[in-house]
Amino acid sequence: MVLRLHNTLTGRQEVFTPRHPPAVSIYCCGVTVYDACHLGHARSYIVWDLLRRYLRWQGFAVRFIQNFTDIDDKIIRRAQAEGSTMDAVSERNIAAFFAEMDALNILRADDYPRATRCLGQIQAMITRLEAKGAAYSADGDVYFAVMKAQRYGKLSGRDLQQQQEGASGRLTAADTDRKRHPFDFALWKRSRPGEPGYPSPWGMGRPGWHIECSAMVHQAFGDTIDLHLGGADLIFPHHENEIAQSETATGHPLATLWLHNGMVNVGEAKMSKSLGNFTTIQSLLDEGVHPMALRLFVLQAHYRKPLDFTRVTMAAATSGWEGLQIALQLGETHGAQLGWTHPQQRCLDQHGAFASTLDDDLNSSGALAVLFALARPLRALAHRLQRGGGVTPQDQELEGTWRSLVELAGVLGLEAGPTAETGPAPEDEAAIVAAIEERRIARQNRDFKTADRIRAELLSQGITLIDRPDGTTHWLRA
Numbered sequence: 001m002v003l004r005l006h007n008t009l010t011g012r013q014e015v016f017t018p019r020h021p022p023a024v025s026i027y028c029c030g031v032t033v034y035d036a037c038h039l040g041h042a043r044s045y046i047v048w049d050l051l052r053r054y055l056r057w058q059g060f061a062v063r064f065i066q067n068f069t070d071i072d073d074k075i076i077r078r079a080q081a082e083g084s085t086m087d088a089v090s091e092r093n094i095a096a097f098f099a100e101m102d103a104l105n106i107l108r109a110d111d112y113p114r115a116t117r118c119l120g121q122i123q124a125m126i127t128r129l130e131a132k133g134a135a136y137s138a139d140g141d142v143y144f145a146v147m148k149a150q151r152y153g154k155l156s157g158r159d160l161q162q163q164q165e166g167a168s169g170r171l172t173a174a175d176t177d178r179k180r181h182p183f184d185f186a187l188w189k190r191s192r193p194g195e196p197g198y199p200s201p202w203g204m205g206r207p208g209w210h211i212e213c214s215a216m217v218h219q220a221f222g223d224t225i226d227l228h229l230g231g232a233d234l235i236f237p238h239h240e241n242e243i244a245q246s247e248t249a250t251g252h253p254l255a256t257l258w259l260h261n262g263m264v265n266v267g268e269a270k271m272s273k274s275l276g277n278f279t280t281i282q283s284l285l286d287e288g289v290h291p292m293a294l295r296l297f298v299l300q301a302h303y304r305k306p307l308d309f310t311r312v313t314m315a316a317a318t319s320g321w322e323g324l325q326i327a328l329q330l331g332e333t334h335g336a337q338l339g340w341t342h343p344q345q346r347c348l349d350q351h352g353a354f355a356s357t358l359d360d361d362l363n364s365s366g367a368l369a370v371l372f373a374l375a376r377p378l379r380a381l382a383h384r385l386q387r388g389g390g391v392t393p394q395d396q397e398l399e400g401t402w403r404s405l406v407e408l409a410g411v412l413g414l415e416a417g418p419t420a421e422t423g424p425a426p427e428d429e430a431a432i433v434a435a436i437e438e439r440r441i442a443r444q445n446r447d448f449k450t451a452d453r454i455r456a457e458l459l460s461q462g463i464t465l466i467d468r469p470d471g472t473t474h475w476l477r478a
Helices: 041-058 073-082 086-103 119-131 160-166 172-179 208-220 233-249 280-288 290-301 313-329 329-340 349-360 363-387 400-413 424-446 449-461
Strands: 004-007 012-015 024-030 061-066 135-138 141-144 185-190 205-207 225-231 254-259 263-264 463-467 473-477
Touching: 004 254, 024 041, 024 208, 041 061, 041 225, 041 263, 041 280, 041 290, 041 400, 061 119, 061 208, 073 086, 073 225, 086 233, 086 280, 119 135, 119 141, 119 185, 119 205, 119 208, 119 233, 119 313, 141 233, 141 280, 172 313, 185 208, 185 233, 208 225, 233 254, 254 263, 280 290, 280 463, 290 363, 313 329, 313 363, 313 400, 329 363, 363 400, 363 463, 400 449, 424 449, 424 463, 424 473
Parallel strands: 024 061, 024 225, 225 254
Antiparallel strands: 004 012, 135 141, 141 185, 185 205, 463 473
16 A cells, blocks of 8 residues: 545645655644644644654655744734743743653654744745735835735635635734735735844845745755645645745745644634633643653544544543553563564564555554554563563564564654663762752743753653642653
């Protein structure tokens, strides 16, 4: 079977064929770094991490780029409210992002371009659009002329009359009197008094939201990429406008396939910061939710379907992870006793079943079913050995089952940490405690950049911090 993925652009599953195999180019829309990430972000980046891991497992050479939007009205407003700067707000939230993604075992992207570091490419693309008559300036602002785009609305299925509904507050009503068409969108925004800005041919200002990603895609890959990823809430207007401006500028398709993950729901409403019903990743970790349980929770549902978050469903995922973890750790805890010394052993039939499920538009729930089938006899063996039972010849035959489980779980990013018997040495524990105290003092002094750096450094060593409601901080090895 070959990998088939649902292409939002065509509305159907298509065989994924890279343009230059085995190389695969992927761009994933990243976060606007004005606040902490919530469970909806976790879902998106866990899903696309699975895609990346699976492609690599299948032998593709993946180049994965994910941006940071570090110029935005929301960041400016947050900095003003804090009496801080846009850079300070961005850096603090970028550090927290890395710490949380590392905890969830999400592979780092090959590069993380930022809007502030792509201004030359952004301005060059705007100039190119001006030369084609598809962009125009008005009193320091520059707009894209939507009537110049061919088949505008082809990704979302919307027409121009619907565009305004998805603007998400990025454009203000005060701008409409300067536009040639009411639905033209900003490529460059002039700086108002008290706002940060950057020099440009149109005066001091900052880029619009959509042009940032178009420029960063072009800077990293050129005109066309294999896969463009993001949440379903980005289909319109963000990705629609990316297509319009990029393809007008270059004359080439922006991406071969467009993939979008579904939303996380709380009750019947989408989890979002604007609705105030979001749960941050860090708050879940602080409550003691294991990062791998959270990852398992996300992977239980197909990536394009809604994911309903409740404490009951999270508890079920935690229980599932605990059982899976016992099976994953069996070879480390009892491998020598069982005589498991043949790394080449695998259950290849289960590998085939696993690949078949993921080839069907990343059916992660089906892939998890394969893992739990592999884990079942291993978990039973672990329980028997813990009760003092002896080793039988049949137990040795389970080595291939265990090695397949570890390999396939790794494709899903589900990895068990060191067993309880292999805790830190006393000197390591002292260093951890000292780092936690240093972080406590930094937080007390509102030096959040230092505090986030310490958390990230500990996470890189496999140490997850849990901030308790009573002000104390506990730690565990992931």
